[in-house]
Amino acid sequence: MIKYVVRRILLMIPTVFAVSLVSFLVIQLPPGDYLTTVMVNLQREGQVVQPEQLIALRQRYALDQPIIVQYWTWITNIVFRGDFGQSFSYARPVSDLLAERMPLTLGLGITAFLVGWVIALAAGIYSAARKYGVIDYIITVLAFLGVAVPGFLIALVCMYVQFQVFGWSVGGMFSAEYAQANWNLGKVLDLLSHLWLPAAVLVSGGVGGTIRVLRANLLDELGKPYVVAARGRGLDERSLLLRYPVRVALNPFIATIGWAIPAIFDGEVLVSTVFGLETTGPLLLRALQSQDMYLAGSVLLIVCVLTVIGTLISDLLLAAVDPRVRAGLA
16 A cells, blocks of 8 residues: 555656646647737737837746746746746736635635535435435436536526625625725624635535436445345345445545545636636636736646645545455555
């Protein structure tokens, strides 16, 4: 087991390097660069852009170097200095921007992930154990709606109902009276009152598919001979359900961690943009629109690292709960 973990960790290094290289190259695919976007915007406003200014700025940000040189400078600064570079559009270090928005992003994403896991686990087990009942049909309909309806559309509908029916403030992280106030209990409660709805929307977007996967796998296990034999020996139905079939059906459920953890970042891009939240989602969207390569590349790099880490966590949890996986690693 220890050799397996060490081998996987060593494989993470070239994997992250390769994915970060591809991500950085993809950012460069659109024609032009950040300065080209700035020049076009200034020309639309009727301002004259001097060629000397563009040359100086291009040299300052190393945009006159080949893409591979830009990437190597960026990735080596991150690895050896912890420097993610300078954001062109915000004129600030990328690390400062990420430090400001990371706590809210992680808090919102982790809350949605944990709540979604609990709901999916309970709903999937109940739906399989009481199949074809009224509650099963209700859970199935809600799960399909969660899968089919985009998160941003759910967010728009919820905001409309929130404003038109209840008269509550819509969007943002704080009400007007708390936006510039110092931190106190009232401001914390106001923040929580604005964040519960985005968290619920994120949960609805990811929990539907997980419920369907868990229900399908659990139904498959409940029909196998070992369950029939255990039931024939008079084993209590609840103990039978939780001790054997649920443990086996959890394997694909646990495997979803590999993509659920990075979804903390990329899954809330449109939702946070609709709600006007100051998270990394809108930050990434603006960076991609303005070709702010260091900012966009840094967020994508974090997502890639989380994907690799999530996959490792999934494999370790699978080995912990399933003896067959451990036997295969021996």
